[in-house]
Every structure is written in structure tokens, then in C-alpha cells.
Amino acid sequence: xxxxxxxxxxxxxxxxxxxxxxxxxxxxxxxxxxxxxxxxxxxxxxxxxxxxxxxxxxxxxxxxxxxxxxxxxxxxxxxxxxxxxxxxxxxxxxxxxxxxxxxxxxxxxxxxxxxxxxxxxxxxxx
Amino acid sequence: xxxxxxxxxxxxxxxxxxxxxxxxxxxxxxxxxxxxxxxxxxxxxxxxxxxxxxxxxxxxxxxxxxxxxxxxxxxxxxxxxxxxxxxxxxxxxxxxxxxxxxxxxxxxxxxxxxxxxxxxxxxxxxxxxxxxxxxxxxxxxxxxxxxxxxxxxxxxxxxxxxxxxxxxxxxxxxxxxxxxxxxxxxxxxxxxxxxxxxxxxxxxxxxxxxxxxxxxxxxxxxxxxxxxxxxxxxxxxxxxxxxxxxxxxxxxxxxxxxxxxxxxxxxxxxxxxxxxxxxxxxxxxxxxxxxxxxxxxxxxxxxxxxxxxxxxxxxxxxxxxxxxxxxxxxxxxxxxxxxxxxx
Numbered sequence: 291x292x293x294x295x296x297x298x299x300x301x302x303x304x305x306x307x308x309x310x311x312x313x314x315x316x317x318x319x320x321x322x323x324x325x326x327x328x329x330x331x332x333x334x335x336x337x338x339x340x341x342x343x344x345x346x347x348x349x350x351x352x353x354x355x356x357x358x359x360x361x362x363x364x365x366x367x368x369x370x371x372x373x374x375x376x377x378x379x380x381x382x383x384x385x386x387x388x389x390x391x392x393x394x395x396x397x398x399x400x401x402x403x404x405x406x407x408x409x410x411x412x413x414x415x416x
Numbered sequence: 417x418x419x420x421x422x423x424x425x426x427x428x429x430x431x432x433x434x435x436x437x438x439x440x441x442x443x444x445x446x447x448x449x450x451x452x453x454x455x456x457x458x459x460x461x462x463x464x465x466x467x468x469x470x471x472x473x474x475x476x477x478x479x480x481x482x483x484x485x486x487x488x489x490x491x492x493x494x495x496x497x498x499x500x501x502x503x504x505x506x507x508x509x510x511x512x513x514x515x516x517x518x519x520x521x522x523x524x525x526x527x528x529x530x531x532x533x534x535x536x537x538x539x540x541x542x543x544x545x546x547x548x549x550x551x552x553x554x555x556x557x558x559x560x561x562x563x564x565x566x567x568x569x570x571x572x573x574x575x576x577x578x579x580x581x582x583x584x585x586x587x588x589x590x591x592x593x594x595x596x597x598x599x600x601x602x603x604x605x606x607x608x609x610x611x612x613x614x615x616x617x618x619x620x621x622x623x624x625x626x627x628x629x630x631x632x633x634x635x636x637x638x639x640x641x642x643x644x645x646x647x648x649x650x651x652x653x654x655x656x657x658x659x660x661x662x663x664x665x666x667x668x669x670x671x672x673x674x675x676x677x678x679x680x681x682x683x684x685x686x687x688x689x690x691x692x693x694x695x696x697x698x699x700x701x702x703x704x705x706x707x708x709x710x711x712x713x714x715x716x717x718x719x720x721x722x723x724x725x726x727x728x729x730x731x732x733x734x735x736x737x738x739x740x741x742x743x744x745x746x747x748x749x750x751x752x753x754x755x756x757x758x759x
Binding site: 320321322325337338339340341342343344345347348372373 | 452456476478479
């Protein structure tokens with residue numbers, strides 16, 4: 291399988307893939323951790339089921355956006371059945387590009403006055 | 417308590433549902449998906465309400481159905497039989513649209529279709545089967561009604577093996593097969609030896625190819641040691657059948673049984689109460705019907721009730737259905753387990 295190294299080739303991302311990458315921005319997480327974080331990001335609007343989550347992870351692993359982490363966190367809370375996932379540099383570039391794309395779309399929508407009242411925080415991009 | 421029972425049920429159901437995914441995907445992520453599902457269940461249990469459970473169930477079902485299709489399609493693309501698949505798809509679509517364009521299918525056609533699919537499914541894909549004896553007890557109980565997957569072990573020929581989930585019988589697999597002494601009966605046992613294996617027993621412990629096995633799935637109910645049963649293969653016991661004796665004379669060399677090509681050596685998990693290969697010989701590979709997929713109903717009744725059909729049994733089921741059904745065994749998956757090797 292050829293791995294595209296230009297992030298733009300992988301855009302646009304599907305919502306689950308985008309949110310999974312955002313969840314992995316700061317730290318490595320296991321499947322359930324990703325699912326919880328995605329629910330938090332979207333205010334419970336997007337609940338990833340096991341099939342969706344691992345289907346996405348499979349394709350993201352194949353594309354080189356994420357990788358399996360061999361670093362185990364705190365052994366006290368660790369569960370050896372869980373596998374942790376980490377974002378690769380390519381994954382970071384991809385999610386930045388996607389966030390920029392979305393920000394551009396939001397800006398375009400704002401200039402056409404599609405929002406009720408503008409918020410300062412949203413235009414910031416990445 | 418009912419919450420946790422519900423949760424256990426959901427988890428088991430999900431385990432069975434996982435089998436619908438392609439094998440590769442299941443092997444890579446199945447364990448984690450199960451874990452995630454269990455975590456989600458626990459999360460719902462913390463704020464239990466009918467609404468929450470319903471929402472969770474619908475979400476999971478939708479997730480399962482959509483990703484199932486996606487992964488299956490991906491798997492087909494990966495086997496590089498794309499042309500073959502698209503050809504088949506075209507044919508199916510042509511046949512389908514031909515039927516559709518003339519007129520909507522009527523009631524009779526609908527039922528005929530269902531019947532054909534049902535007959536096809538029950539004769540070639542799966543088969544229902546009830547366990548009448550306790551020889552596999554601790555793993556499979558008397559009165560377990562199981563669905564048997566008939567495809568996995570049936571050699572589909574050189575081209576079919578690429579499409580169908582075929583694999584050969586391995587050590588530790590649980591298999592259903594025609595009982596060699598009476599092919600009308602179907603037995604379920606665990607495979608201990610495959611062709612080429614050298615097998616003997618020392619004080620209830622199986623030694624395979626010189627390695628002592630630790631078999632966590634077995635059950636021992638009788639502490640006494642019988643020479644033939646527990647130190648197989650000594651001189652045949654009184655209850656060794658002619659086929660068993662034949663095996664003893666032909667295939668035992670230097671105190672060990674050497675499994676010949678095309679045969680399997682099988683034993684029940686309930687070692688002291690199991691009539692198996694030790695007594696009636698080896699199972700020809702062609703006699704293997706399939707592997708048990710899951711228990712769809714388990715009913716607590718004696719052996720005789722399941723061996724032959726009786727009115728008494730029907731009345732018993734009708735009056736004691738809820739109390740004598742072993743609800744906790746429902747949707748249980750009997751697992752193939754490789755034995756560990758003792759150091």
C-alpha cells in the first residue's frame with residue numbers, strides 16, 4: 291500500500307477520523323480513552339462505536355497517521371489488554387491541514403453572515 | 417443484579433456479533449473492540465435507565481451494521497479477487513433487477529425465497545445441534561443447543577478456499593463430527609492430535625510429541641487412576657471397541673500413538689467420563705462436520721431426553737421453560753484453546 295506523504299492527499303477527513311486525531315494531539319490514548327474524548331469534544335453528539343473507531347484506526351494505521359505505542363503509562367492503572375495509540379508527525383500535519391481547511395470554511399461562512407453573533411475564538415485557526 | 421445480567425448478555429451478544437467481521441479485522445482488533453464495548457456498557461450502567469440502554473443498543477447496532485459492510489467490502493478488495501467479486505455482483509444485480517422490473521415480488525415469492533435461503537443456510541452453512549452427553553462437561557454441558565458452523569472445516573477446493581473462511585483443524589479446536597461407530601450420531605470433542613503427532617498419557621496428563629501439556633479446559637471428577645484411561649495407551653480395556661483395538665494394533669509404536677495421515681485424535685474435556693478416541697479409535701478428517709459457534713439455548717435435563725424424541729420432554733420444556741433454561745449459558749461461545757506446554 292502506497293503511503294501518501296503529502297497531508298493534502300488525505301483531505302478532507304471524515305468527522306470520526308478528524309476527531310480521533312484531535313483526541314490524540316496531546317497524549318497517547320487507548321480505544322476507550324479516544325471514544326470518551328471524542329464525546330467530550332463534540333458534546334456527546336458523536337459517540338464512536340467499536341466498529342467505527344477500530345475501522346478508522348485500521349485505515350489510519352495503514353496510512354501512517356497513527357501508530358501503536360509501546361510505552362505503557364502508569365502500571366497501577368494499566369490494563370494489558372488495552373493498546374495505546376499515538377499520532378505520527380504525518381498525522382499531526384494532516385490534522386493541522388484539516389483544521390486549517392475547516393477554519394477557512396468557517397471564515398467563508400462568516401463573511402456571508404451565516405452566524406448569529408460572531409465569536410472571537412473560532413477564527414483563530416490552528 | 418439485573419443490570420449486570422443485562423450487561424453480561426449484551427457483551428456476549430456482541431462477542432457473537434464480532435464473528436461477522438472479516439477474520440483479519442477480528443483478529444487484529446476483536447479483543448479491543450470487546451473491551452471498548454464492555455467499557456461503554458459500564459458507562460451506561462452508571463446512569464441506568466431504559467432510555468439510555470435503548471439509545472446505547474441502537475447506537476451499537478447501527479455501528480455494527482455500517483462498519484460490518486465497510487470492512488467486508490474492504491476485505492474483498494484486499495484478496496485481489498476484485499474482478500471475480502464485481503462479476504458476481506453484476507450477475508446478482510441483473511437477476512435482482514430483472515425480478516424487480518417486471519413486478520414487485522408477491523407474498524409467495526417472498527416466502528419461497530426465505531425458504532430457499534433457510535434450506536441453503538441450514539444444510540450448508542450452519543446446523544443446529546444439541547449435546548446429549550456430559551463428556552465435554554465444564555466446556556459444553558448436557559442440553560446445550562448449539563449452532564454449528566459447517567463451512568470452516570469443509571475443504572471447498574482450491575478456488576473456494578480463497579473466498580470462504582476455510583482453515584484446517586488445529587490442536588485444541590472443538591469439533592463436531594460423525595461418530596465413526598455410528599455415523600448417524602454427531603459427537604462433539606476437542607482435537608488433541610493431528611496427523612503426525614505422537615501421543616500418550618501419563619497419570620492423566622497428555623504428552624504430545626514429548627511435551628507435557630497443561631490443559632486448563634479439562635475437568636477431572638475421579639481421582640483414581642485407571643491404566644488404560646489415564647495412562648493411554650496401555651493394553652486395551654474391556655470397553656475398547658473393535659475400531660479402538662484396530663488403532664491400538666496398527667498405530668501404537670513404542671508406547672505412543674502416532675496419528676496417521678487424514679485422521680484426528682479427539683478427547684472429551686471431562687476426561688474420566690468421556691467415550692472418545694481412546695476407546696473407539698481415530699476420527700477420519702472427512703467425518704468432521706464443523707465447529708460449534710455459540711450456544712443459543714441451554715436446557716437442564718437428563719441425557720435420555722435429548723437422545724430421543726419424547727412427549728414427556730416436550731411437556732417438561734413447556735412447563736419448566738423459564739426455570740430450567742440455563743440463562744447464563746445463552747450465547748456462550750465454546751472456545752478453541754491451545755494447551756500450554758509444561759516446562
